[in-house]
Amino acid sequence: MTIRLAYQSSDGDREYDLVLLAGGLDRDPGLMTAIIISLFTDAAATEAELVTAGLPAGTRGGWWGDTYPEIDGDVLGSKLWLLTRAKRDDATLELAKKYAEDALAWMLEDGQAEKVVIEPAWHESTGLLTISLAIQKPGELQPQWVALWEAIEGEVLDATA
Numbered sequence: 001m002t003i004r005l006a007y008q009s010s011d012g013d014r015e016y017d018l019v020l021l022a023g024g025l026d027r028d029p030g031l032m033t034a035i036i037i038s039l040f041t042d043a044a045a046t047e048a049e050l051v052t053a054g055l056p057a058g059t060r061g062g063w064w065g066d067t068y069p070e071i072d073g074d075v076l077g078s079k080l081w082l083l084t085r086a087k088r089d090d091a092t093l094e095l096a097k098k099y100a101e102d103a104l105a106w107m108l109e110d111g112q113a114e115k116v117v118i119e120p121a122w123h124e125s126t127g128l129l130t131i132s133l134a135i136q137k138p139g140e141l142q143p144q145w146v147a148l149w150e151a152i153e154g155e156v157l158d159a160t161a
Contacts (some may be wrong), residue, residue: 031107031112031113031135034107034112035104035133035135037076037077038076038077038078038103038104038106038107039077039078039080039100039103039104039131040077040078040080041063041076041077041078042061042062042063042077042078042079042081043061043062043063043066043075043076043077043078043079043102043103044060044061044062044063044066044075045060045061045062045079045082046060047060049079049082050082052082053082053083053084053085053086054085055082055084055085061077061079061081062075062077063075063076063077074106077103078099078100078102078103079099079102079103080096080099080100080103080129080131082095082099083095083096083099083129088122088127088129092129093120093121093122093129096120096129096131097118097119097120100118100120100131100133101116101118104116104118104133107135111138112137113135113136113137113138114136114137114138114139114140115134115135115136116133116134116135116136117133117134117135117136118131118132118133119131119132120132
């Protein structure tokens with residue numbers, strides 16, 4: 001089990017924070033916290049990716065812990081943050097799907113999931129990028145874990161575990 005993160009909104013800021021209980025930190029017996037960290041931690045980008053995304057040079061993102069991974073090549077997070085200035089078109093949806101697949105590939109590699117289905121779309125009323133996930137755990141006949149996010153804003157719209 002991991003420490004549980006939950007969506008919080010204060011003063012217009014949207015963020016995730018640790019969940020506190022009277023006895024200390026709450027625990028997450030499922031996949032929610034791992035998925036939140038995987039999708040919404042900024043993975044490092046190359047300078048070429050920054051140029052393509054129309055973002056200023058030197059804003060590469062990334063986590064300092066990726067400098068010393070336990071397993072060579074392991075990185076934390078996704079490159080969804082590169083889409084903040086992207087056009088609302090099919091090419092951006094394809095990139096969003098690739099970035100989310102890359103960020104969640106560890107679930108398949110580590111045997112935490114048998115199947116991960118990612119469906120990006122444009123939210124009808126807000127125009128924001130949304131990502132729908134369906135995750136099938138090993139031994140299950142159908143996905144038992146489903147969530148929908150407004151990925152750019154990081155707001156969980158609906159999640160069940």
